[in-house]
Amino acid sequence: MTTSPFVILPTAADLIxxxxxxxSACAEHRQVIRAKIVLAAAQGCTNAAIAAELDLHVDTVRKWRKRYARSGLAGLMDLPxxxxxPVFTPVQVAQVKALACTPPADSGLPLARWSVLELAVEAVSQGVTPSISPSTISRWLAKDAIKPWQHRSxxxxxxxxxxTKAGVVLDLYDRRWQGVELGDDEYVISADEKSQLQALRRRHPGLPAGPGRTRRVEFEYRRGGTLAYFAAYDVHHAHVIGTIAPKTGIAPFADLVHQVMTTEPYASARRVFWVVDNGSSHNGERSIERMNQAWPTATLVHLPVxxxxxxxxxxxxSILQRKAIATGDFADLDDLATRILAFxxxxxxxxxxxxxKYTRHDLNDYLARLRRHDNNPEELTTPQAA
Known part of the structure; x- marks a missing residue:
């Protein structure tokens, strides 16, 4: 039996x-096998005996014995x-990604959005590459989080x-009005109405969640009419005052304002700022006049359109909708109204x-991005802090 010329004499540190x-039960199998080869060789076993014991080819044993004898533990690692x-060049990869970021109409295709299959076909059609699979394109796009089949409205x-209007509202959220910090007796109210809330009554009772089963909600329902919910949210104190009305309009919004402005601490406040959108219940200069005449300490502030x-x-x-209304089962409008006010x-x-966290700085960045896409950039001016 031939004796190997490579005598294995590991150091105490290497033996450990x-x-x-x-x-080890979690080390890579190949590293476990190489360690066993070296340990057996250190005990004087021949290559043939080690191969038979570990069910390996003798050439494999010879290789790792020789590698350890020459380089120690480093010799047991894989060589680079x-x-x-690569099948595709970096230029081809970049061209396919650029194509995915281009509307299909720019390539003369009657498509609203790309799929990886259509991108693969178009890449071959444009001569970017002789052939390519959709799965390859999918991997490339996933690397840069490019999803041309998705969209946001x-x-x-x-x-x-x-x-200007957005800047004023952001200042109020930051407790500033016309450059002056608001006092403790000044409040900011964010108000609006949630219209067309339906009292949906499910045709069959739902089933609660159970082991291995999600909650089930009957798909079909009977319509029990609609109502409107007017809410005034105190921005800095997280307090909501709301009213229920049959529908939206100037009168129910005035009722909400009356309810808030006759309730402390707003009744004795020096000023109460009302932030509203341009809905029909509170839009235009007439709404500002009505507010000033009815409540001299109240200031109506309109958001941009x-x-x-x-x-x-x-x-x-949105919290109300998710937690109290969505998938609900309401007997009638009174049941729905009770749920809303209880929530x-x-x-x-x-x-x-x-x-x-959305500040004037974020607004300025937003407007700067818009100007890069707008045909009339001078119409979008960046407001400066007062």
């Missing part, structure tokens, strides 16, 4: 590492490999005073102000 590696040469600001996302009460409405009371008991 090799033994731990050989007995070049791997398979948005409304481009068309209010000529968008910047199509900027309800700047109205904090909308956040409360309002529950919310007021534990609520804290929203962590509003």
């Amino acid at each position: 590492v090799l033994t731990r590696r050989a007995n 490999r070049s791997g398979r040469p 948005w409304i481009f600001p068309r209010d000529p005073d968008f910047a 199509h900027a309800s996302w700047l109205n904090e009460v909308e956040i409360y409405f 309002q009371q529950r919310y007021n008991a534990t609520a804290s102000p929203f962590d509003w």
Whole structure:
């Protein structure tokens, strides 16, 4: 039996590492096998005996014995490999990604959006590459989080005073009015109405959640009519005052204002600022005049057109919708109204102000991005802090 010319004499430190590696249950299998080869060789076993014991080819044993004898533990690591040469060049990858970021209509295609299959076909059609699979394109796009098959709807600001009006509201959220900090006896109210709330009565009772089963809600329902919910949200104190009305309009909004302005601390406040959108219940200069005549300490502040996302009460409405109304089962309008007002009371008991972080700086960045896409950039001016 031939004796290997490579005598294995590991150091005490190497023995500790090799033994731990050989007995490990979580190390890579190849590293476990290499450690066992070296340990067996250190005990004087021949290559043939080690191969038979570990069910390996003798050439494998010879290789790792030789590698350890020459380089120690470092010799048991894999050598660097070049791997398979890339099929696509970086330029081709960039061209496909650029194509995914281009509307299909720019390529003369009757498509509203791309899919990876259509991108693969178009990349070949344009001569970017002779062939490519949709799965390859999917991997490339996933790397840069490019999803051309998705979209978000948005409304481009068309209010000529968008910047000025939005800046005023953001200042109020920051407790400033015309450059002066608000006092403790001044309040900011965000108000709006949630219209067309339906009292939906399910045709069959729902089933509660159980082990291995999600809650089930009957799809079909009977319509029990609609109502409107008017809410005034105190931005800095997280308190909601609301009223129920058969429908929206100037009168029910005036009722809400009356309820708030006759309730402390707003009744004795020096000033109460009302932030509202441009809905029919409180739009235009006439609404400002009505507010001033009825309540001299109240100031109506209008948001820009199509900027309800700047109205904090909308956040409360979304919470109400998710937690109290969605998937609900209501016997009638009175049942729905009772639920809404009960939720309002529950919310007021534990609520804290929203962590509003959208500031004038964010507004300026937003307007700067819009100017890059607008045909008339001079219409979007950046407001300066007062």
